[in-house]
Amino acid sequence: MIRIYKNEMEQEEVNLIHHIEDNCWIKMVHPTEEEIKMVVDELKIDEDLITKVLDEEELPRVEKTDNATLVVVDCPYWDDHHVKNKYHTYPLGIIICNDLHIITVSLKEFDYLKDFEEGKVKTFYTYKKSRFLIQILLKTASSYLKVLNIVNDDIRKKEKILYNSTNNKHLVELLDIEKTLVYFITSLKANDVVLEKLSKGNVIMMYDEDIELLDDTMIENRQGIEMCTIYKEILSSITDTYATIVSNNLNVVMKFLAGATIVLAVPTMISSFLGMNISLGDFAKNDYSFVLVCIFSFVLALFVAYLLKKKDML
DSSP states (O other), rough: EEEEOOOOOOOOEEEEEEEETTTTTEEEEEEOOHHHHHHHHHHHHOTTTGGGGGTTTTOEEEEOOEEEEEEEEEEEEEEEESSSOOOEEEEEEEEEEEETTTEEEEOOOOOHHHHHHTTTTTTTTTTTTHHHHHHHHHHHHHHHHHHHHHHHHHHHHHHHHHHHHHOSSSHHHHHHHHHHHHHHHHHHHHHHHHHOOOTSSSSSSHHHHHHHHHHHHHHHHHHHHHHHHHHHHHHHOOOHHHHHHHHHHHHHHHHHHHHHHHHHHHHHHHHHHHTSSOOOOOHHOOTTTHHHHHHHOOOOHHHHHHHHHHTOOO
């Protein structure tokens, strides 16, 4: 899919256009070979700049050619909306061509790019390439923080469930969250390297306000790294602790069942003995013999239960 946007001087309203023009934004999401060829032929850029970004394993980096600059960053993406915390990271490529066009290339449709399409981002102009690039990077860093807040809320909910649980299901879900955090830390650190390269000022030309925006982006990205690291350490501790709690809860259940089995075995044993082919004398002829046996069995079972309870075995 390919869409082309452009806004006029000092107008934040973004217009969808049908042909590539100077100072436009070309948005490519999982483009076809024909769409890639069309853009490459029109802008005279290396096809590899686009095709490399379409590899899920592409790492964040900066690459310069004669007429284009490629910046690749990893972005969080909610891969499975039916299951919580199924987040993955996918590469997003931003290409500035001859300082006349800017291209974004990705395998997935990232939600925060829609804010640019709908004109919701202040001071966004397609003809200000450097600022647009940094605004995308800032939105990327902010998207990690939003996802981390969701992850943190889910960790708290699972904590409450695990406290009284004997099921490993929620424990496995916590391990899935921990794996997600590991991916996030790796991606954020790689993105931080890209931001460091941009801050040196020899990749793209930046104005004072762009430098200030880049500083905000770097702060936001490093905050994401710190949050991920903290959540991962907390989650590791929680996982170990609640693994012990789940095991202990299971032991409590088994102890209760064992105690209950002993208590219930008392009347069973008495009735078994009395049911043998033996003479009970006058007791067997008593009209209340059955009731007396039941009362005796019940009292004896209560006495055994009391002893087990006293020893914390029930």
